[in-house]
Amino acid sequence: xxxxxxxxxxxxxxxxxxxxxxxxxxxxxxxxxxxxxxxxxxxxxxxxxxxxxxxxxxxxxxxxxxxxxxxxxxxxxxxxxxxxxxxxxxxxxxxxxxxxxxxxxxxxxxxxxxxxxxxxxxxxxxxxxxxxxxxxxxxxxxxxxxxxxxxxxxxxxxxxxxxxxxxxxxxxxxxxxxxxxxxxxxxxxxxxxxxxxxxxxxxxxxxxxxxxxxxxxxxxxxxxxxxxxxxxxxxxxxxxxxxxxxxxxxxxxxxxxxxxxxxxxxxxxxxxxxxxxxxxxxxxxxxxxxxxxxxxxxxxxxxxxxxxxxxxxxxxxxxxxxxxxxxxxxxxxxxxxxxxxxxxxxxxxxxxxxxxxxxxx
Amino acid sequence: xxxxxxxxxxxxxxxxxxxxxxxxxxxxxxxxxxxxxxxxxxxxxxxxxxxxxxxxxxxxxxxxxxxxxxxxxxxxxxxxxxxxxxxxxxxxxxxxxxxxxxxxxxxxxxxxxxxxxxxxxxxxxxxxxxxxxxxxxxxxxxxxxxxxxxxxxxxxxxxxxxxxxxxxxxxxxxxxxxxxxxxxxxxxxxxxxxxxxxxxxxxxxxxxxxxxxxxxxxxxxxxxxxxxxxxxxxxxxxxxxxxxxxxxxxxxxxxxxxxxxxxxxxxxxxxxxxxxxxxxxxxxxxxxxxxxxxxxxxxxxxxxxxxxxxxxxxxxxxxxxxxxxxxxxxxxxxxxxxxxxxxxxxxxxxxxxxxxxxxxxxxxxxxxxxxxxxxxxxxxxxxxxxxxxxxxxxxxxxxxxxxxxxxxxxxxxxxxxxxxxxxxxxxxxxxxxxxxxxxxxxxxxxxxxxxxxxxxxxxxxxxxxxxxxxxxxxxxxxxxxxxxxxxxxxxxxxxxxxxxxxxxxxxxxxxxxxxxxxxxxxxxxxxxxxxxxxxxxxxxxxxxxxxxxxxxxxxxxxxxxxxxxxxxxxxxxxxxxxxxxxxxxxxxxxx
Numbered sequence: 001x002x003x004x005x006x007x008x009x010x011x012x013x014x015x016x017x018x019x020x021x022x023x024x025x026x027x028x029x030x031x032x033x034x035x036x037x038x039x040x041x042x043x044x045x046x047x048x049x050x051x052x053x054x055x056x057x058x059x060x061x062x063x064x065x066x067x068x069x070x071x072x073x074x075x076x077x078x079x080x081x082x083x084x085x086x087x088x089x090x091x092x093x094x095x096x097x098x099x100x101x102x103x104x105x106x107x108x109x110x111x112x113x114x115x116x117x118x119x120x121x122x123x124x125x126x127x128x129x130x131x132x133x134x135x136x137x138x139x140x141x142x143x144x145x146x147x148x149x150x151x152x153x154x155x156x157x158x159x160x161x162x163x164x165x166x167x168x169x170x171x172x173x174x175x176x177x178x179x180x181x182x183x184x185x186x187x188x189x190x191x192x193x194x195x196x197x198x199x200x201x202x203x204x205x206x207x208x209x210x211x212x213x214x215x216x217x218x219x220x221x222x223x224x225x226x227x228x229x230x231x232x233x234x235x236x237x238x239x240x241x242x243x244x245x246x247x248x249x250x251x252x253x254x255x256x257x258x259x260x261x262x263x264x265x266x267x268x269x270x271x272x273x274x275x276x277x278x279x280x281x282x283x284x285x286x287x288x289x290x291x292x293x294x295x296x297x298x299x300x301x302x303x304x305x306x307x308x309x310x311x312x313x314x315x316x317x318x319x320x321x322x323x324x325x326x327x328x329x330x331x332x333x334x335x336x337x338x339x340x341x342x343x344x345x346x347x348x349x350x351x352x353x354x355x356x357x358x359x360x361x
Numbered sequence: 362x363x364x365x366x367x368x369x370x371x372x373x374x375x376x377x378x379x380x381x382x383x384x385x386x387x388x389x390x391x392x393x394x395x396x397x398x399x400x401x402x403x404x405x406x407x408x409x410x411x412x413x414x415x416x417x418x419x420x421x422x423x424x425x426x427x428x429x430x431x432x433x434x435x436x437x438x439x440x441x442x443x444x445x446x447x448x449x450x451x452x453x454x455x456x457x458x459x460x461x462x463x464x465x466x467x468x469x470x471x472x473x474x475x476x477x478x479x480x481x482x483x484x485x486x487x488x489x490x491x492x493x494x495x496x497x498x499x500x501x502x503x504x505x506x507x508x509x510x511x512x513x514x515x516x517x518x519x520x521x522x523x524x525x526x527x528x529x530x531x532x533x534x535x536x537x538x539x540x541x542x543x544x545x546x547x548x549x550x551x552x553x554x555x556x557x558x559x560x561x562x563x564x565x566x567x568x569x570x571x572x573x574x575x576x577x578x579x580x581x582x583x584x585x586x587x588x589x590x591x592x593x594x595x596x597x598x599x600x601x602x603x604x605x606x607x608x609x610x611x612x613x614x615x616x617x618x619x620x621x622x623x624x625x626x627x628x629x630x631x632x633x634x635x636x637x638x639x640x641x642x643x644x645x646x647x648x649x650x651x652x653x654x655x656x657x658x659x660x661x662x663x664x665x666x667x668x669x670x671x672x673x674x675x676x677x678x679x680x681x682x683x684x685x686x687x688x689x690x691x692x693x694x695x696x697x698x699x700x701x702x703x704x705x706x707x708x709x710x711x712x713x714x715x716x717x718x719x720x721x722x723x724x725x726x727x728x729x730x731x732x733x734x735x736x737x738x739x740x741x742x743x744x745x746x747x748x749x750x751x752x753x754x755x756x757x758x759x760x761x762x763x764x765x766x767x768x769x770x771x772x773x774x775x776x777x778x779x780x781x782x783x784x785x786x787x788x789x790x791x792x793x794x795x796x797x798x799x800x801x802x803x804x805x806x807x808x809x810x811x812x813x814x815x816x817x818x819x820x821x822x823x824x825x826x827x828x829x830x831x832x833x834x835x836x837x838x839x840x841x842x843x844x845x846x847x848x849x850x851x852x853x854x855x856x857x858x859x860x861x862x863x864x865x866x867x868x869x870x871x872x873x874x875x876x877x878x879x880x881x882x883x884x885x886x887x888x889x890x891x892x893x894x895x896x897x898x899x900x901x902x903x904x905x906x907x908x909x910x911x912x913x914x915x916x917x918x919x920x921x922x923x924x925x926x927x928x929x930x931x932x933x934x935x936x937x938x939x940x941x942x943x944x945x946x947x948x949x950x951x952x
Contacts, residue, residue, distance in 0.1 A: 012782070014786075057781075057782040057785055058778045058781060058782060059778075060775055060778055060779060060782075061771075061775050062775075090568070091568050091569070091572055092568045092571060092572060092774055092777065092778065094774075094775070094778065324526065325513065325526040325528070325818060325822075326526055328818055328821070329814060329815065329818055332814050332817065332818065333814060336814070338810070342803075342806070342807060342810070345803070345804065345807035346807050346810050346811050346814070348807075349535065349538065349807055349808055349811040350531075350811045350814065350815065352534065352538075353531035353532070353534040353535050353538075353811060353815065354526045354531045354815070355526070356534060357526075357527055357530035357531050357533070357534045
């Protein structure tokens with residue numbers, strides 16, 4: 001039995017669309033997901049488990065239509081879906097009574113329900129969010145059921161699989177130890193965007209594509225296989241782009257142009273299609289004139305952090321200028337009562353104001 | 362520095378006009394409108410250029426003020442000055458905006474990066490020139506910004522570094538930074554988002570209302586669908602009934618037709634029979650078997666009657682013949698009947714089952730009655746069917762309407778979802794803007810704090826410098842007025858005076874005294890700024906408000922305290938007279 005475990009696709013999210021290069025990012029997420037469906041069909045995967053937040057917001061009818069078309073295409077692969085906190089089934093939700101394709105199973109109950117698939121001998125458990133927040137630990141009280149609806153015993157080697165969404169205090173807190181003891185053969189977790197294993201049988205696939213700039217690292221889904229030797233899972237790195245943190249070390253010998261080149265080089269090294277959070281650190285020249293805004297035009301840059309410091313420290317600068325205006329300014333700031341963050345800013349502004357406007361004599 | 366020669370090639374009203382100046386005191390005398398102020402401005406223009414403005418402002422800019430009436434051609438001049446033992450020449454062509462500085466002594470061309478003399482002599486800035494060197498006709502006050510320059514200068518005096526820090530420029534820089542940082546938050550975007558949010562809110566319909574109307578229409582749809590299917594079912598039944606009735610009617614019509622035929626046939630037969638009877642009456646009248654039977658019976662009767670009279674043999678003979686007769690008759694009847702039966706199968710049963718015309722008539726009447734009844738029933742059924750058809754059409758129409766309404770509700774629902782989603786996007790963006798604004802606010806706070814500290818710094822410097830300034834002004838004013846008064850100079854170089862009760866603003870004093878106070882500050886500033894460097898002092902009708910005593914006192918003060926060049930532009934003869942009376946040497950020129 002083969003399955004894909006996908007979660008937090010967030011269709012409809014449009015991260016970075018404030019940048020010109022990010023305009024198509026929303027569409028890209030759709031395409032990425034359709035790619036997974038195509039792969040599933042190609043690899044004759046039995047199940048695709050979607051552990052919540054397939055949509056970023058309440059899905060529109062036409063969006064469901066589009067996605068259902070792609071689901072239909074990937075038959076006979078069965079697609080099992082639960083709704084997460086982002087696409088929860090509200091009173092007006094289009095999920096309600098949606099005529100899904102025959103190979104799609106939407107587990108829309110608010111409490112845990114199950115589906116038994118005799119052909120694959122798999123029993124799938126799951127529930128859907130009907131509210132944005134759920135504080136109760138709904139997964140703490142469930143476990144596999146060994147009989148079918150009529151009370152007949154299920155085959156001994158039936159696989160019991162739970163689709164679960166949540167894991168923080170406002171979105172179904174999960175007691176992982178309890179859940180592990182409940183005895184499911186696999187728990188396909190969703191909600192946390194960073195992929196990680198809780199145990200060999202219980203893992204977060206993470207978001208298929210990074211949804212905001214805090215979703216660093218690789219993204220994709222989990223591919224599972226049950227053969228005679230048991231369950232094998234591996235993580236498939238799938239996202240079209242990643243958020244990459246770049247740290248560029250600056251020296252006081254570097255001009256602003258040289259620093260920009262350094263950033264360019266680092267971006268090319270990491271792959272230009274990625275999205276970058278650039279941190280400038282090290283020592284900058286006293287006379288370095290720059291605008292961090294320039295960095296944004298070098299590529300897919302989402303953030304620039306300027307942690308560059310001057311070669312001198314304020315104490316020694318003060319010592320060298322004790323008698324003059326700059327020295328008096330530094331002393332005043334150092335003596336003032338303010339938090340260090342503010343003090344650094346004030347010193348920077350003051351230094352620039354007094355130093356940059358000075359006349360050379 | 363000593364200005365040695367002015368050559369006004371074409372400048373204002375002057376053409377090819379030259380003026381030689383000496384170290385020490387120079388008096389340039391001229392009547393009103395003789396061009397004294399033009400010469401004063403010429404010196405400034407030579408050092409710092411003639412500012413040329415665009416548009417409407419061009420009418421009053423420096424360039425146009427002194428542009429020769431004949432046009433810009435030859436609009437130029439030369440100024441020769443001596444500084445630290447070397448002679449320099451500034452040549453300017455105002456029309457082209459070009460300037461050349463030459464070290465004449467060493468025959469070396471020097472460049473002026475910004476076209477001003479301070480590129481060569483950094484301390485000789487336009488600001489310093491305006492506030493110390495040049496004393497104009499009416500305004501003897503100093504620029505507000507100059508106060509900060511002076512403070513910066515004073516603060517910088519004790520410095521070892523190579524940079525001169527300027528408080529005024531620092532504050533200017535901060536002001537610009539503030540502008541830049543504020544521009545980072547798009548207030549407009551936020552406001553637009555807010556307006557859009559409000560519009561979206563207005564377009565919202567309550568979820569419950571939508572669900573209610575959706576349920577209502579769905580229920581109606583189900584109801585109508587149910588009645589429609591009932592109607593259709595009934596209609597189907599009626600159609601079946603109608604078919605059956607039609608069949609029955611057809612069948613009955615056929616029967617009637619046949620009855621009619623039978624009746625026709627029977628009446629024809631009757632006709633034939635009566636003819637036959639008449640024929641039989643004419644011929645035999647009796648049928649042969651009957652005759653045999655009758656004879657048999659008669660013989661039997663005769664035998665029985667004649668039992669007593671006739672001999673037994675005779676009787677037996679008669680009876681035997683009678684029985685024979687009867688048997689033959691019966692046999693003949695049977696045979697005849699059989700033949701007739703076969704014949705009747707082909708023609709009509711009336712032969713085997715002889716029916717009367719009356720019976721047929723009766724049957725016909727019944728059939729016709731039934732036919733009428735059936736016809737009636739059929740008509741009723743058809744009418745009912747038509748009624749149902751109409752009902753069906755009505756139901757279908759209202760069903761369509763309900764479907765439309767339901768579709769509309771579904772469309773509204775979809776729109777609502779879209780609105781909710783758009784609102785979510787907007788609120789996210791607004792949150793982001795707010796977060797951004799919070800960061801910008803922090804930066805702005807830092808800038809404001811920096812500004813505050815620099816202003817404090819300026820006050821601190823003034824506190825140190827203020828006493829010196831006060832003393833200088835008091836000494837200067839004591840010299841000029843012969844009175845000892847207490848003065849206080851503020852951080853922005855405003856002077857107040859002690860009137861024995863408190864310090865009052867200097868504007869309470871006479872115009873002459875105010876002029877003198879300003880001069881005191883200028884002289885002090887010049888001393889502070891230029892120190893040991895001797896800089897020319899130019900007075901352009903600056904002593905108009907001075908009385909004879911104070912003028913004399915001032916000139917004495919100048920003679921004793923100012924070592925450098927002094928240029929007095931005046932329309933009065935009194936300066937020369939006073940200087941002569943003091944026994945001071947001076948260079949006198951008239952224009």
